[in-house]
Amino acid sequence: MVKSHVKVWVRTRPSAQPFDGLKVQADGKSVAINFPKTSEGGQVHNQLEGLAFKFDGVLDGASQEDVYASCANEVVDSVLAGYNGTMFCYGQTGAGKTYTMSGEAQQYSRRGIIARAIHQIFQEIDARVDRQYTVKVSYLEIYNEVLYDLLADNPALSGELHVLEENHTTFVKGLAVKEVRSQEEALSMFFQGDAVRSISAHALNASSTRSHCIFTLHLEMRPSGESSERAVHAKLNLVDLAGSERTKKTGVTGQALKEANFINKSLTFLEQTVNALSRKEGHVPFRQTKLTSVLRDALGGNCKTVMVANVWGEAAHLEETVSTLRFASRVKLIETDAFVTESNDPSLLVRRYERQIKELKAELAMRDTLSGRGHISYGDLSDAELRELALLVKRFLSGEADVDELPADTLKRVKETFGQMQLAYQALRSELQQELAKEAAQRAAGTASAQDTASGMGPSPADQATVGDDDLERSTGFHVGQAPAGARPMTGTRENDAGPPGTAHSASRPRTPATAGSARPPTSIIDKNAAFLRFKRAIAEGQELNEEVKERQAQLKQARQALKGATFAVNAAKRDIDSLADAVEAKKGAQGTGDSGDVIDDEECQLIQSLKAVKLAYRREFDQVKELRTTLDGCIQSAADAQQALLEAFNGWYAANGGSTTAGMAITEGGADELDPGEEFDRMEMERIMATDPESASFVAAKKQIRRKQHGRR
Known part of the structure; x- marks a missing residue:
């Protein structure tokens, strides 16, 4: 990790009417400003007479080539070495920021930092034959706090872009990153995006950019050859910020005024972020605006950053010049931590892991040989070995094998042993659950049969229904008949109810002999269930x-x-x-x-x-x-x-x-026959059994049927 402060360079715009109070010192790094005295404050006043600033360098009247050699060359070399880099231009509108960063497309000698950086990168790639490089580019525009992709087919319809954070880094989700294989392709992408930037004219600049733009070069570097296992990612952000402006000087109105408000607002938030970073505050407001969110890495993150402060050295722009220099002096206090970022390419990781596994296996084999342990396999077990291990585990669980017989020579075999124990446990558990489910089903079937029989003997009057009335919710079967209430039990048992043929039972039978119109069949409710x-x-x-x-x-x-x-x-x-x-x-x-x-x-x-x-x-x-x-x-x-x-x-x-379709059935709308005392007794007994021990209902009903059959033979 390389800790370094942001490097700041000051570039002055050539002017036919330079301000005499702005002086570049002899060391080429300092700027002194002497304010002219005014008579408004009287003889005694506290007017500031001068300021002095010191930076990494002052470029007064420098050419484009000199600017690049002084400011950008070192950053590009760092990017080629695997470090992230950022260069951004800051200043008032018309001070020369876009000229410094983009240059003039019509004249090759006046090309800006972006074109020269592309040239240097591909020139170094061609010279470094021992490495493989992959270069990709992206072009982002922030216009009125809305993100646009300048490399999209239609930037205005490029879709919603969002700034996301992951692992302490920021990226723009949805932004197109296109691979370029030559300097020509990269420049073509740059010119394509530059042609659709938002530009308008005002009093101070005939072609003022109305948005912040970030052109990014993404590099992936790895050693040549199939055996390379290490790849490095780096990116170079080249930022052209929109210029701060005072509307009373530019005279803009309408849409241009709205754009100026957004520009000044975002630059104000940028200044607040820089102030917090320079004072090393606990909270830095990166998320206040899209610009500071995108530049989060460049401002105090994993990056080597260079700032070019563009000033317009005329008396009319003295206040803006002082503001720019003060901002630049605070940026110079920011410290960044740059480090090389390795790629997480799956193919490289697989290659590295294969090599490490091979080396570890060789090391284990050497250790086993030196310790006299003989040949031990550390790989996966074969099917035959798994079957043998399963038998050993079964013997161990049944008590036929001792714990010392279980394998413990390798971690793989220990884990497989535990796996076989788990399989044995699951098989035993599944078998036990099936047995329990089968037993429960048998009990449920017996209970349902008993309930059917009990229902046939006759439920309570409150549950009167037709023959076979079934509960659809339970689906437990049909009850063939139900007996109405009203009958009283007889004195004595049903076994004593029968006598020799021809014997009259006028004393024991309260019911009158049946007639043809009211005859009751002798079949019981259980007989109807059987039917x-x-x-x-x-x-x-x-x-x-x-x-x-x-x-x-x-x-x-x-x-x-x-x-x-x-x-x-x-x-x-x-x-x-x-x-x-x-x-x-x-x-x-x-x-x-x-x-x-x-x-x-x-x-x-x-x-x-x-x-x-x-x-x-x-x-x-x-x-x-x-x-x-x-x-x-x-x-x-x-x-x-x-x-x-x-x-x-x-x-x-x-x-x-x-x-009879009504035999043994519940009371209907036209009424029903009454149960005799014996049938009523059977019903009451069955209700008692169902209340105390429902599982015995089938047993009791079967015994009653046997007794009735025996009674019928007598």
Whole structure:
């Protein structure tokens, strides 16, 4: 790292009426100004009589060639050596800044610093055959605080350009950087951009530039040959600042007045930045304007900087001359830290890493040989070695192998051992999860069967419904029948209810004998459930309708899962939007209110781009949720229609085969039969079982069926 102060040179504009009070001292580096006395202050007054400034050199009446040799030659040599360089001209309007930097395109001898720097760079490139150079150029204009690319096909439509910060350096995002292979191509690019600069005339300058322009040469240098591993980046910024002007002298109005206001404002902020740097303050207001943001590296950063202060040595411009010299003296106090910047070219990094790996492997082999360890492989394990290691890990985990048998000769084998242990753990965990899921599914199936049976025995009166009424949300099956309340349990058991054939039971049966119009079939609710199961499994019509119901329910389940996943994605996107919005606001708040709103760093730019992308994703996911909700409504209706069709078909089949479509069903609008005391007792018992131990419902129902069958044989 090279620490150095900004070098400042003063160039005076030739004049037919020079100011006698402006004197260049004999050392060629100092300027003295003697102010003429006036009678306005009287005999005794505190009027300043003179000032003296000392710089790196004063160019009084120097030619373009002398100016370049004195000011720019050293900076260009530093750029060719790998250091960043910047040259900028500062002064009042008409003092000769553009002439110094750009020169006259019509006369070769009067060409400026930019053309001469291009010539020197390519001349050195041709002479240095041991190095490979890549040269690129860019041309930026700052007009009324708006950035324009002068090398674009249409600079006015070159798009939005932003000044970004990354790794303590600044760059302009979106600015075209074009490669040039010769001096002619570079000059052509310079002339192309120079032709579209903003220029207008006023009282002090017939061709006054109305914008700040920065022509940059980007160099990449690397040794010749395929084996080169080091590349160096450097850039040379050649800055032509617009001149400060006093509108009462230039007499501009309208658009020119607006341009003058922007120019003076940006130069004022530049002066504030220079003052803060010269005093080494903790906060330097680089972001107040686009100009100071772009010149951040040149002013106190990784750069070797030279300033040319252009002055107009006439009495009419004495105030502007003093202001320029004072500004130049403060710039001279700024210290920069220049260092060589190496390239991060991936191909060079790969080449360097390959060499380092080769050297490290050779060093390891030598160490193993000297220590008598024999040949040890430090590369990746083969498939056979991985299989052998996996078996060893399994033996170790099962207790068949000791810990000393595990390989520990190389870090690679140790990591692979841990990897095999992780794979074994994941396989065991997956197997255990599958077993647990299978067991849970079996329990759920048993519970669902018990619930179906319990529902067939008859739920509470509050849950009255038609045969096979199903909860679409659970999709656990159909309840074939429900019994109404109102019956009371009998005194005694159902086993004692039967007697020998022909025996009258007038005392034990409170119900009257059935008639033809009100006959109740002897089939129980569970028998009707069995008939319903038989209809679904053995009857062709029932099988077809049951498959249709299953298919519709599967579609309904898929629609619910899809809606659940889409809803989760929408919520996640909303959380991301809130998080990114908070991050952007926090970043803006951390930058301070005095900075320019258009100057953002790379991190903030990435946050804004991420926020836009997440909002688009949120919009897509939200639209998908609306579509899935519509699809889900259709699936619910479709499943309900299929269920209703199955129930209607079962009722018709059941009636055609000697059953009753209302047997064991809930109360309808026209009323329903009452349960006998035994059936009511069964219902109450099943409700108690479902409340205490639902998993035992299937077991109890099966025992009841066996008892009924035995009772029927007697």
